Each structure stands twice: as C-alpha cells, then as structure tokens.
Amino acid sequence: MAYFNYFPEIVYDVRGVKNNQRIQAITNILVRVRKKLELTNIAYFDQYFVTDGDRPDTLAYQIYGDSELHWVILYANYMTNPYYDWPLTSFDLQKYIAKKYSSNINGTHHWEDTDGYEVDETASGATAVTNYVYEEKKNDAKRSINIIKQEYLGNIIKEFKKLVG
Secondary structure, three states, X not given: OOHHHHOOEEEEEOOOOOOOOOEEEEEOOOOOOOXXXXXXXXXXXXXXXXXXXXXXXXXXXXXXXXXXXXXXXHHHOOOOOHHHHOOOOHHHHHHHHHHHHOOOXXXXXXXXXXXXXXXXXXXXXXXXXXXXXXXXXXXXXOOEEEEEOHHHHHHHHHHHHHHHO
C-alpha cells in the first residue's frame, strides 16, 4: 500500500475563493511522525551499507519485494527528508561541494588531531581537513543504515498507522 494511504484526510477549500468555497476531503500530507519503535533490540534490524545508486525504493523492492515500502527504510532510520538525510551519489556529492564551496573546494575546513577530534591548527599533530574531505566524511556517515527484518515489517506498519491516524 502506498505511503500516503496511511495518512488522515482533512476537509479543505480547494478553490480558496471567498464566497465560492468548494470543500473537499484531501490527504493531510503535513502529518509528521517520529518512530517510537518498541523494537529497540539490535536483533530486529540488519545493517546495510548504502552504495552509489541505492535508493530507498530500490532497497525496499530488493528487501521487501515492494518499492512502495520505501518509507519503512526512511522511517527506521529517522529520515524525514530523503534529499538531505539519504547519502548523495559520488556525482551529486561533487556537484554539491562545488556549489557550496565554489572556488575553494580544497580549502581548509578545520583541523583534526590523530583521533579525529577538531582542534586548533597550532595543536601538536594537527592536520588540515579540506572542505571536500569534510563533506565526503559527512556523506559517508549516512551510508550505514538499519533495515528492519522482514518478519517485523507488520509491526512497523501497524505502529506507523497508529501514529499518523
């Protein structure tokens, strides 16, 4: 079943013209929920590493046999915006970095010590982290996600229906 079929309907004036209302029931797409998931045990999830080209809908088809269950993958990982929460492909990441940092892609973003902590450039052993490397690390941190095991899928759908309804 499609994601928005779980959402409640509201009455809405679809014309928006004073003294000429046309009321219609529409899906309230502004409803937002965060998972409560009483399933907190790691045994309920499989780890998955998102590679270039993976998308929530293709993973849902690969794992659950239904691309319309893409929302389950996003929901399980607290992702509310697939454009910003999902890792970018290498090509899109390069475009993003080029746009964000324009002519200074390889400029210093910050300095780190050998343990990866941000430090002042004068700290002993401090190394420069470029804008490109910084954004690449941030993007790569999004690649490890939780996939709800198929046998618990019904529980997740039931919880989601309860939360949005």
